[in-house]
Amino acid sequence: MMLTLVSLCAKEVVSDHSSSPGWLHSVPRELYRPLLEAAFASCRPLAVGELVQRWPERTLRVGGRRKRGQTAPNRLCIQALLLAVVRGLSDRRCLLQILDLCGLQGDEGGMGDPMGGWSLTVALCTMVVQARAGAQKSQRKEGEWERKRFSAMERDRDIKRERGQRKRGQELNGDETSNDREKIGSSGLVSEEDPSKGVRRRMEMRKKQEKAMTGSEGNKTETEEKEADKDVLVHVRADLFVNARSWERVRVALSTSGPLKLQCRYLRVEEISVSSIRTLLELLPCRGLLGIDIRYSSLGMAGLAELLPLLSTFPALNSLRLHYCNLDFRRDHVGQEEALKNLSQGLTHLKELRRLSLTALRLPGQLRVLLSSLPQPLEILELPYLSLSPADLAYLSCSHHASTLQQLDLSENRLDVNTLPSICRLLSQASSSLQHLSLSGCGLTDGLLGLLLPSLGGCWALKSLALALNPLSMTGLMNLVRMAVRMRSLRQLLYPNPLEDYQPGLPDLPSSAQLLDWPLDEATDINLTSSQLNRVLIDSGRSDLFLTCDLLNYDKDLVD
Numbered sequence: 001m002m003l004t005l006v007s008l009c010a011k012e013v014v015s016d017h018s019s020s021p022g023w024l025h026s027v028p029r030e031l032y033r034p035l036l037e038a039a040f041a042s043c044r045p046l047a048v049g050e051l052v053q054r055w056p057e058r059t060l061r062v063g064g065r066r067k068r069g070q071t072a073p074n075r076l077c078i079q080a081l082l083l084a085v086v087r088g089l090s091d092r093r094c095l096l097q098i099l100d101l102c103g104l105q106g107d108e109g110g111m112g113d114p115m116g117g118w119s120l121t122v123a124l125c126t127m128v129v130q131a132r133a134g135a136q137k138s139q140r141k142e143g144e145w146e147r148k149r150f151s152a153m154e155r156d157r158d159i160k161r162e163r164g165q166r167k168r169g170q171e172l173n174g175d176e177t178s179n180d181r182e183k184i185g186s187s188g189l190v191s192e193e194d195p196s197k198g199v200r201r202r203m204e205m206r207k208k209q210e211k212a213m214t215g216s217e218g219n220k221t222e223t224e225e226k227e228a229d230k231d232v233l234v235h236v237r238a239d240l241f242v243n244a245r246s247w248e249r250v251r252v253a254l255s256t257s258g259p260l261k262l263q264c265r266y267l268r269v270e271e272i273s274v275s276s277i278r279t280l281l282e283l284l285p286c287r288g289l290l291g292i293d294i295r296y297s298s299l300g301m302a303g304l305a306e307l308l309p310l311l312s313t314f315p316a317l318n319s320l321r322l323h324y325c326n327l328d329f330r331r332d333h334v335g336q337e338e339a340l341k342n343l344s345q346g347l348t349h350l351k352e353l354r355r356l357s358l359t360a361l362r363l364p365g366q367l368r369v370l371l372s373s374l375p376q377p378l379e380i381l382e383l384p385y386l387s388l389s390p391a392d393l394a395y396l397s398c399s400h401h402a403s404t405l406q407q408l409d410l411s412e413n414r415l416d417v418n419t420l421p422s423i424c425r426l427l428s429q430a431s432s433s434l435q436h437l438s439l440s441g442c443g444l445t446d447g448l449l450g451l452l453l454p455s456l457g458g459c460w461a462l463k464s465l466a467l468a469l470n471p472l473s474m475t476g477l478m479n480l481v482r483m484a485v486r487m488r489s490l491r492q493l494l495y496p497n498p499l500e501d502y503q504p505g506l507p508d509l510p511s512s513a514q515l516l517d518w519p520l521d522e523a524t525d526i527n528l529t530s531s532q533l534n535r536v537l538i539d540s541g542r543s544d545l546f547l548t549c550d551l552l553n554y555d556k557d558l559v560d
Helices: 005-015 017-023 029-041 045-053 075-088 117-171 178-214 220-230 247-255 274-283 300-311 336-347 367-371 390-398 420-429 446-457 474-484 512-517 526-540
Strands: 059-061 098-100 234-242 260-270 291-295 319-323 355-359 380-382 407-409 436-438 464-466 492-494 546-548
Touching: 005 017, 005 029, 017 045, 029 045, 045 075, 075 117, 117 234, 117 247, 117 260, 234 247, 247 274, 260 274, 274 300, 300 336, 336 367, 367 390, 390 420, 420 446, 446 474, 474 492, 474 526, 526 546
Parallel strands: 059 098, 098 234, 234 260, 260 291, 291 319, 319 355, 355 380, 380 407, 407 436, 436 464, 464 492, 492 546
Antiparallel strands: none
């Protein structure tokens, strides 16, 4: 990565923290961003804190998609940033109103000690609660000072009133009649009533304000939202990761009103109940949520049907991902047909849905019921471990989603001669739009792959292709690579280890699980396979195509 002169100078400036008092007061606002980036890159948490506490702009975005080789910000720097945001609430130099941390999370235990999504969510919630406590403490101090000031004003008013009464009494003649004294007394009473009338007026005005704020019952929710946002100084936008241990803390932070308000772009929940997920959705602001990812939660058909009406209240929601959520459809169970019908009806209300991911949900033969109810065609469809039937694949190849798909994942759905025509038809329909395709663990042999290669070669927009854990011989693998080098848009190919590289004893048609667990033959030179494939790349002049058999480190997003 080429560094600009500004970046190099900024890195040098933040490297010496002892010099910060000299340049912090004179640095122009245009240099705050490069200085902050340099502080993150050089892991200078003190510099991060000082810059954020004085941030001169309304918006601060930290995170987003990282370039290849770029690591996530260090944990200490993120903690310094969050502390500085709280301190900046009372700093007049800070103009921050929107803090965008979407995509800031890294992999726990990764290079550079990044902060993972779970830890970052807890830290954000703690920051929101601490800011609220600090605001309450400041309000108590201001209230006590205001009370003392008002008491002092009341005392001064009483003293002035007594002095005025004493002066008027001295000016009166001693031979005045008792009626005159009564008039003087009555005039004194009138002067003493004036303050009480002021108090009444203030009380009446407060009652009118409360009535105006309360309004009618129909506007109560809107009034509460406006009233809650009235005291917000900084809106914090982030991706939230919630599990059973952090759920209570997230709930408290979302329901807390104070100077910081937490907003969510993508919500990921794991191992929590339907009722807890429902509570989170009810607390989240309706605008801004783009996607929800539910994993390892026993939703069941009825539970998901219960959540879908809530999801429809988020107008920008475009992604729904369900992984291992115990959606097992069985016709012999009472109420399953009705639950599936409710599920289909709920999906019709997700007007902006563009991404649907269903992993290991055991819904064979029901793909038409689910996908036909979606009002808009999908762009991303992930259906791994779904036990798709021939009828499912036949419907998918003819559905209104086929021609708009950009990403398709059919991993671990076994293919054969009966389902291959549907796959070929599907690839033909998506040839101009499909960019990422995964058919890993689909049982593709040399013969099946030979029938599929013409359709794969017709996907002229394809950027990444994953075919790991398929029982291919070296001959089939070479045919695959020769086809891949002719696909000019292809940038990444995840290929399977050929059967010749495994130790003896594999079945004739091994499953993906057997290929994953079976040891490779140490006597075989695995580098020989890589050398032969790279020779094909060199001969074709395709230095821009990356070949790998590393399933664990494969990432299709690196080609975007």
